[in-house]
Amino acid sequence: MASKYGSRPTGTDGSDFWHRESVAYRHKMSSINKARLKMDLVLQIVLCVLMTVRILPALVSLVGVGPVKQLRKWDLPAPRPWEYMWSVSIIAAVLGLRSIPKNEGFLLKQYMIGTVVFGLLPIIYGIVDQIDDLYAYLNEKRWNAQIFGYPAVIIWFMFLTAAIQLHGFGLYFSLQLLKSWKVNRTDKKLR
Known part of the structure; x- marks a missing residue:
């Protein structure tokens, strides 16, 4: 590679970089955690859209508009209360995306509060609500409802597992971002 000032001095292999400027660690971590949180939030929004599609027949019949007969052909079980509550967590995810x-x-911080209230608490309620059905499925191979031919309890627990992981990672990444942003704010006040 050509250099503006000529060739590299003899006797150096390029490892003498310690005297050069580098990006501060907190800025690197902020950038990395922003990308991670953004991916996590996009996955949360996708999961919320899937949940909204799943409870759409009940929402349409509740409001009383639209083609209810076509939606009833999906043959989905009635939504549980925790599913409605968890669907509100999309608002928290949008707040998180706007903060980045x-x-x-x-x-x-509003995203974190919304995630705990509308994300984690409904998931815990869903686990408590479904644990008896899971026990019955695992021990007696019986289930109450089906979703697209599969036992609903298995699909619900797969969803609950994915959602709790997404919310946990989202909270962790946002805590790391708050730490790095707090350092930046104190640096600006000192100047």
Whole structure:
């Protein structure tokens, strides 16, 4: 590679970089955790859209509009209360996405509160609600409802497992971001 000032001095192999400037560790971690949180939030939104499609027949019949007969052909079991509550967590995910570009700590804290209230608490309620059905399925091979030919309890627990992992990772990444953004704010106040 050509150099503006000529060739590299003899006797050096390029490992003498310690005197050069580098990006601060907290900025690297902020960038990495922003990308991770963004991916996590996109997956949460996809999961919320899937849940909304799943409870759509009940929502349409509740409101009383639209082609209810076509939606009833899906043959889905009635939604559980925790499914309605968990669907509201999409608002928290949108707040989290909005906080990322400008390092807005207030919006990120709102995302964290919304994730705990509308994400984790309904999931815990869903696990408690479904544990008897899971026990009956595992021990007696019987189930109450089916979703697309599969036992609903298995699909619900697969969903609950994925959702609790997404929310847990999202909270972890947002805590790391708040730590790195807090350092940045104190640096600006000192200047």
